[in-house]
Amino acid sequence: MNVKTKWWIIGPMAAVLMFWVLITVIPLYWMVIGSFQDSSASASFKPQMLPEVWSIAPYERFFMKTKALRWLFNSLFVSAVLTVTNLFFASLAGYAFAKLKFPGRTTIFWVLLSTMMIPAQVTLIPLYVLVINIFDLADTYTAIILPAVVSVGNVFLMKQYMSTLPTSLIHAARIDACSEFGIYWKIILPMAKPGLAVLAIFTFVAHWNDFFWPLLVTRSDEMRTIQVGLASFRFAESTDFGAIMAGATVGALPMFILFFALQRYFLQGITIGAVKG
Amino acid sequence: MARVEFRNVVKIYEDEKRGRFTAVADSSFVIEDREFVVFVGPSGCGKTTSLRMIAGLERQTSGDILIGDRVVNNLHPKDRDIAMVFQDYALYPHMTVKENLSFGLRNLKRPKDEIERKVAEVANIIGLTGMLDRKPRELSGGQRQRVALGRAIVRDPQVFLFDEPLSNLDAKLRVQMRVELAELHKRLGATIVYVTHDQVEAMTLGERIVVMNEGRIQQIASPTELYNHPQNMFVAGFIGSPPMNFMDARIENGQAHMEGVSFSLGDETARLLKSYEGRNVVLGIRPEHIYGDDFVPALAKSFTVQAQVQVIENLGAENLLYFRVGGRMVTARVKPETEARIGQLKTFVFDASKLHFFDPATEQRIGT
Numbered sequence: 112m113n114v115k116t117k118w119w120i121i122g123p124m125a126a127v128l129m130f131w132v133l134i135t136v137i138p139l140y141w142m143v144i145g146s147f148q149d150s151s152a153s154a155s156f157k158p159q160m161l162p163e164v165w166s167i168a169p170y171e172r173f174f175m176k177t178k179a180l181r182w183l184f185n186s187l188f189v190s191a192v193l194t195v196t197n198l199f200f201a202s203l204a205g206y207a208f209a210k211l212k213f214p215g216r217t218t219i220f221w222v223l224l225s226t227m228m229i230p231a232q233v234t235l236i237p238l239y240v241l242v243i244n245i246f247d248l249a250d251t252y253t254a255i256i257l258p259a260v261v262s263v264g265n266v267f268l269m270k271q272y273m274s275t276l277p278t279s280l281i282h283a284a285r286i287d288a289c290s291e292f293g294i295y296w297k298i299i300l301p302m303a304k305p306g307l308a309v310l311a312i313f314t315f316v317a318h319w320n321d322f323f324w325p326l327l328v329t330r331s332d333e334m335r336t337i338q339v340g341l342a343s344f345r346f347a348e349s350t351d352f353g354a355i356m357a358g359a360t361v362g363a364l365p366m367f368i369l370f371f372a373l374q375r376y377f378l379q380g381i382t383i384g385a386v387k388g
Numbered sequence: 389m390a391r392v393e394f395r396n397v398v399k400i401y402e403d404e405k406r407g408r409f410t411a412v413a414d415s416s417f418v419i420e421d422r423e424f425v426v427f428v429g430p431s432g433c434g435k436t437t438s439l440r441m442i443a444g445l446e447r448q449t450s451g452d453i454l455i456g457d458r459v460v461n462n463l464h465p466k467d468r469d470i471a472m473v474f475q476d477y478a479l480y481p482h483m484t485v486k487e488n489l490s491f492g493l494r495n496l497k498r499p500k501d502e503i504e505r506k507v508a509e510v511a512n513i514i515g516l517t518g519m520l521d522r523k524p525r526e527l528s529g530g531q532r533q534r535v536a537l538g539r540a541i542v543r544d545p546q547v548f549l550f551d552e553p554l555s556n557l558d559a560k561l562r563v564q565m566r567v568e569l570a571e572l573h574k575r576l577g578a579t580i581v582y583v584t585h586d587q588v589e590a591m592t593l594g595e596r597i598v599v600m601n602e603g604r605i606q607q608i609a610s611p612t613e614l615y616n617h618p619q620n621m622f623v624a625g626f627i628g629s630p631p632m633n634f635m636d637a638r639i640e641n642g643q644a645h646m647e648g649v650s651f652s653l654g655d656e657t658a659r660l661l662k663s664y665e666g667r668n669v670v671l672g673i674r675p676e677h678i679y680g681d682d683f684v685p686a687l688a689k690s691f692t693v694q695a696q697v698q699v700i701e702n703l704g705a706e707n708l709l710y711f712r713v714g715g716r717m718v719t720a721r722v723k724p725e726t727e728a729r730i731g732q733l734k735t736f737v738f739d740a741s742k743l744h745f746f747d748p749a750t751e752q753r754i755g756t
Contacts, residue, residue: 217404279478282445287492287539288466301482 142363145356146170169353170361173344178332179358182340187365189255189325189336190318197314198307200261205269206299210281220270223263239327254328255336259318265310272306273299308373316366337362390456390469390546390579392419392442397451399437399603411437413603415451419596424573424580426594428587429626434603435583439549442581444468455547466495471540472549475556477532479524485511485535486520492543506542513572514538530561541576550582554589566592587627591615599623621670621751624744630675630708632744633718637671639664644671647714651691651740660755661745669754672744675708678720681735682727689740697732711736 146169148162173179207213208220238258248254276299284294300307325336335343341358399412412434419425427435440446441453444465452459460468471492479488486507493503511517514534524532533553540548553569554562570593573580584590590597591611599606599614599622607619618624624632637644642658644651653661661669679685681692695711695718702724709720709728720736728734745754 277476277478279474279476280480282440282443282465283472283474283478283539284480284491285445286443286465286470286472287543288495289491290495293495298480 139363142356142359145352146360149353166353169351169357172351173354173357173361176354177340177344177358178335179337179340179361181333182335182337183361185252185334186319186336186338186362189252190315192252192256193259193318194311194315196256196260197262197265198311201265201269201310202273202300202303202307203295204261204266205271205273206295208266208270209273210276210278210299224267227263227267235323235327242328249328250330250334251328252334255325258324262314265314268310269303269306272303276302312369312373315369319362319366391421391423391454392547392579392581393417393452393454394438395452395454397438397441397448397453399434399441399446400449410603412441412448415605417598417605417608419579419581422577422579424570424582424593424595425598426590426596427581427583427598427600428585428590428594429600429606431585432602433600435585435598435600436551438600439472439551439581439583442468442547443470443472443549469546470549471543471545471547472551473536473540473553475552477524477536477556479532479535479539481524484521484523485516485527488524488535489520489538489542492539506544510538510542513541513575529557530565533557533565537572541572546579548576548578548580550580552584553582555584555586562589569593587629591627597627599626601626617753618672618744619753621672621746624672624746624753628674630719630721632672632674633678633716634746635671635673635713635716635718636668636748638666638668640666644669646671646693649691649693649713654689654740657743657745664745664747664754668748670746670748670751672746673738673742675719675721677739677742678718678722679737679739680709680720680722680726680728681737683723683725684737687737687739687741690737691740693736693738694733695736697728697730697734700728700730709734709736 144160144162147165147167149164149166149168208216242254242258243249246254246257248257280298280302281294284298289297320338321336322338322342326339326342329335329339332340332343337358341355341362344358345355394415394417397412397415398410401409401411403409415434415438427438429435437446441448442455444460444463448461452461454460455468455470480491483491489507489510490503493506507520508517511520514537516531516534516538519527519531524535527535533556536553550569554565557565566589573593582589582593591614594611596608596610597614598608601622607614607623609617609619614623614627618627618632621634625634635646637646639645639653639661642653644653684690693713695713697709697711698717699708699710701708701710705724706721707724707726707728709722709726711718711720711734722728746752747754
């Protein structure tokens with residue numbers, strides 16, 4: 112859009128966008144504000160834009176009454192491990208599907224893709240039986256992590272991304288006596304950073320926010336993730352809205368940090384300069 | 389350094405889209421030690437595939453490839469002792485110039501001081517000593533090209549492979565790099581295999597040129613030989629700019645008859661064309677061997693054609709005049725002082741000693 116675009120075009124567009132921003136931001140704002148005031152105020156039907164009395168008491172109650180720190184650690188641990196495994200395996204498989212020639216490449220890829228058509232709910236019960244009854248992994252990190260070590264969606268994403276990287280670089284590296292794994296590790300991965308960043312954010316967020324699977328396979332209070340923990344806390348302490356808001360704020364915070372830390376990768380194409388366009 | 393040999397090399401692609409496709413058909417040749425050989429031809433002629441088979445990036449369907457005295461069919465690219473410069477440079481974008489240059493040596497686990505020394509040497513050769521810490525995106529097109537060149541030189545390979553290395557540069561830089569490449573070849577004394585679709589590059593750089601078309605080698609010869617004795621109409625038409633003119637002629641009683649003009653062939657040529665008596669041939673002549681009637685040098689044998697000038701292209705040092713003989717458009721490269729107007733009926737003088745004859749069915753050269 113050029114600078115001279117008229118105000119009657121900009122004006123309505125800005126209004127629509129502002130409205131959108133309000134819809135998105137108000138619940139978050141409310142959550143944060145609610146976590147700093149006492150419970151009766153945060154449950155009120157007439158919400159206040161700012162608390163009359165600022166208080167960190169809700170946070171104290173949240174952390175005192177629950178195993179919140181343990182839940183946060185569990186969520187962090189599970190999400191971090193899954194992010195690393197997904198980055199590694201999805202990029203490895205994506206690279207193979209995009210750039211290596213091997214018999215059955217297309218067939219295997221389509222079989223993998225077709226599994227994306229199956230709704231997660233369909234596989235949930237067999238998966239549960241497998242993990243809990245057969246492998247006997249109930250209430251362990253392994254149970255939460257194992258089924259999500261790599262997702263087909265991520266493999267697909269990485270394959271698409273890797274396809275855009277110039278093949279001549281791989282050939283150059285091969286001539287430069289680089290091993291096949293070396294090509295992946297030293298050439299492909301650094302160039303795939305923007306794609307990996309996107310994948311990291313989505314994977315981390317998805318698993319941080321994951322609720323149903325951790326709920327199914329965990330039993331003890333110690334093994335709960337923050338989302339499962341928050342839900343159980345809500346049922347147990349249904350009147351303490353302040354503490355619930357504090358918990359929700361604590362649960363959402365890492366997502367904001369992650370996004371702002373990695374957002375530049377969305378904007379930056381790292382292959383500029385590799386190949387003349 | 390080393391020679392490169394192809395023995396009956398065939399490359400067939402089995403492609404889901406195109407089906408069976410012969411990229412290189414039964415190719416045999418020898419590139420001598422320290423020779424600069426250029427593969428030239430239109431796109432899809434199999435020249436790049438040939439180069440990639442030497443590099444080991446593609447496996448031939450049948451036949452043997454030798455580098456030095458070794459059959460390299462089953463050798464990985466890194467074990468073939470070759471280096472390649474790619475059309476798009478293929479510089480590693482996340483590495484500095486220095487890291488790009490040293491990447492191969494580091495992979496070969498060479499000692500650190502040796503790597504340092506070689507990188508410094510090569511940086512000096514390619515004139516980028518002050519830019520070793522820059523990333524490729526901070527360099528101009530010409531500088532990137534030099535880094536790609538440096539990355540090949542630093543490996544000190546037996547054979548250099550160039551895949552259209554100048555095609556991404558602008559015209560001025562291309563001429564400059566062409567001269568530098570020729571100098572580099574002298575300096576390194578290396579065996580160089582160079583692929584291009586640009587016949588000017590081929591003529592100026594190659595000691596010998598391999599002309600390819602549709603997967604087949606058309607002719608292997610020195611630039612002069614290619615220019616003066618093209619083996620078939622494809623080579624004749626591909627080498628030289630503007631390309632050689634072709635005209636249809638009928639041979640009868642030691643004379644060649646074209647539309648509107650007949651001329652005597654002379655004893656020697658008549659002997660050559662004896663078996664074509666009463667048949668058609670294709671007559672070829674280069675544009676510089678046709679003269680306007682106002683500037684004719686002393687010619688041993690010549691004939692004249694009267695034709696209407698259709699188009700005039702003024703190139704400064706020379707003019708190109710286009711006119712029709714029979715159904716074919718013919719180009720004459722004449723002195724700029726030659727008087728000509730579009731539509732003018734002009735007499736053109738053909739140097740009959742510079743004629744080429746081709747069989748219209750096989751398109752092969754008649755005689756030597």
